[in-house]
Amino acid sequence: MIYEGKEYKEVTDGSAEIGDLIHVTEVEGEVCDTWIFTLDDCINAPEVASYVGYGRTFLDIDTDEWVRYRYVRDVEELLSEHNVKDGDFFVIIDDTCAHGLSNGTIVRKSKRKASYAGMPITVLRSSINKFVNYKDVRKATEEDIDIARKTYNLIKQTDTVNSPSHYNQTKIEAIDIIEDVTAGYQSNVKYHIGNAIKYLIRAPFKNHTVEDLKKAVWYIQRAIEKLEGEK
Incomplete structure (x- = not known):
């Protein structure tokens, strides 16, 4: 109140x-x-x-x-796209909205673009990505973050499952690039194109650059074969 x-x-x-x-x-x-x-x-x-x-x-x-x-x-300044940063932690305080997250859930601002639905977030240690209204969250306190680290074994604020370092070297998270690009492809090749992008993004930042590039080529070739097979 x-x-x-x-x-x-x-x-x-x-x-x-x-x-x-x-x-x-x-x-x-x-x-x-x-x-x-x-x-x-x-x-x-x-x-x-x-x-x-x-x-x-x-x-x-x-x-x-x-x-x-x-x-x-x-009460802090009302949250908006102007005063939240990528990677900031937040706590859900209104579970009556369509996002389906319960009160107390700790989430993190992702690098995806904001939309009419509000702030893009990722639920810690999960693959859940949603948009929440700014009024549905509050900034997490140090105590909240400390509990999150202990609960989810977060050594750093970087979630190595949802945002592994080799997929987090670009200004936009890999998952967002993949989702944006594959949206324009037919459903039967989305998987192949997505994997090709994944390997292209991570190749320079791991110790298997050539292998990753070859995997990207393999998935692209598979996509081409599927598309050509429909002609």
């Missing part, structure tokens, strides 16, 4: 702290809509920063209704 540029979370464990944000909805039977901060850590009759009615500067659990919230963090 956002209030005056800060994020607050509803307190559900029955605790109370000085500075909690209280949303008062009823005082002695009268409906109201008041937001106010606590001045003490009393649970059932907290003193608050201003009058709530009837000359009182405190609430009473027997006569009043309220919900208690606690500060989480300052």
